[in-house]
């Protein structure tokens with residue numbers, strides 16, 4: 200069974216063992232519509248071919264003595280079958296459209312849920328723009344694969360089989376040429392598809408690459424502008440767009456060599472010749488000649504349209520392959536639905552923990568944490584210090600299972616984090632990241648992100664505790680102010696206070712604060728420090744910070760150096776015993792020459 204960090208109990212189960220099975224399981228979910236489509240289209244093609252046979256019979260009547268009653272009957276019959284053809288084709292199309300629209304929506308939903316279920320390590324390896332291309336464009340191609348792709352292919356098959364059946368019953372000998380044509384058609388169409396498929400697959404991939412580049416440039420537009428890299432980014436995009444265009448030109452080249460149309464022309468001529476020869480020997484009448492040529496002409500549409508239908512179908516198949524590859528991609532963690540659930544007390548223990556980020560294929564894994572052991576009692580505040588890149592963030596990411604330790608154990612309240620139910624564990628651990636992410640929703644919704652049922656009073660109380668209420672109240676719409684894309688309309692300090700309010704409201708038993716007071720002025724810092732001190736009450740806090748005042752308050756300080764825990768203790772102890780700490784302390788002290796707020800009594 201596939202691992203997953205998130206599952207929807209009521210989700211429909213699709214067969215994901217291969218692309219064909221997956222698509223089939225999506226389509227057959229709506230089998231009554233599929234059945235409706237086929238019944239309608241078989242009727243429509245039978246009616247259309249039947250009309251040709253009736254016209255042939257009319258030609259027979261016309262070549263004999265005048266029989267107006269028979270001609271009127273035949274004309275009415277042609278009218279009736281053509282109306283039947285139109286009505287059933289219409290109902291059939293509606294059924295097919297219904298299936299396509301539903302499958303497209305289902306595929307997107309399934310893809311989205313699978314993305315939510317993947318681990319952070321999986322997302323580290325993916326480019327957001329490429330995932331978006333799969334969710335939007337590829338899902339759309341899957342729908343196109345059904346309408347017009349599969350419907351036109353079905354029409355192609357019906358549009359060949361039905362007229363051939365009518366030809367056989369008109370005159371069995373006249374089936375020879377159409378059968379040779381069908382054999383030639385199958386061989387040439389297969390050859391065409393084999394050439395087309397790799398080009399279309401590359402097209403889909405290239406679209407993902409192009410989209411990923413676009414997404415990166417837009418997300419990093421500030422860096423692009425600050426570095427005056429517009430021209431370079433433009434030429435990179437142009438190269439990607441040209442590669443995409445070239446693949447379409449290549450597709451056009453393959454399509455231009457579509458041989459079945461040429462075969463059809465030859466077959467029509469040969470069949471006409473054969474029919475006339477049988478007519479000249481008196482084996483068949485004029486009506487049969489007219490009917491058979493009419494039926495042969497019916498083959499023209501399916502032969503022609505299959506060129507387009509195959510391309511659309513192949514593009515859908517390539518899109519489906521790309522979507523299913525992500526859905527089926529192995530993820531590292533599992534939500535452990537039957538795992539341990541309990542209110543967290545807040546005790547954290549690392550037992551000989553080592554950790555490496557998953558390496559790219561062919562690369563040696565880069566060990567970030569090495570053989571780390573320590574114990575934090577519930578309710579303690581622990582500062583983690585060390586040079587940049589020493590593994591401070593990585594260490595905290597093992598606590599809430601953003602990643603799993605490569606070896607050793609991380610225990611919360613004496614239970615290995617891997618044995619915890621993932622939801623129970625994560626919902627009780629709050630984190631304020633270095634780079635605070637705010638959603639383009641109202642400030643109130645952002646604060647209530649971890650506690651969706653919170654009332655306005657609770658949201659405001661949390662904002663007050665985080666020293667954020669005042670600035671929020673000054674905003675034009677207060678708590679209803681919608682934050683711009685990626686929170687750009689707020690300053691760094693304001694964002695940090697919103698993140699703190701979010702943490703207050705979620706009220707986690709363990710709180711991780713990653714460098715959360717960097718780059719703010721001292722007045723704001725003072726407010727934030729007050730908020731942080733409040734946040735520390737009654738919970739275990741892991742603090743990654745360069746602020747000496749905060750480090751001094753800590754019950755315990757962990758000193759990391761290149762992924763190793765080189766010292767642990769209180770500020771005074773470490774000053775006496777750890778040269779590493781003294782060095783870090785000295786470095787932190789210099790930029791802190793400006794007044795830092797006095798540590799509050801704890």
Ligand SMILES: Nc1ncnc2c1ncn2[C@@H]1O[C@H](COP(=O)(O)OP(=O)(O)OP(=O)(O)O)[C@@H](O)[C@H]1O
Nearest residue numbers: 323556565567585586587588589590591592593594
């Ligand atoms: N997603 C990732 N994939 C691979 N390597 C990573 C990833 N994130 C961080 N690293 C690497 O892991 C090492 C430790 O990073 P980490 O962010 O834990 O350091 P840090 O001590 O928190 O640094 P800083 O103080 O600069 O935030 C670094 O060498 C970094 O390059």
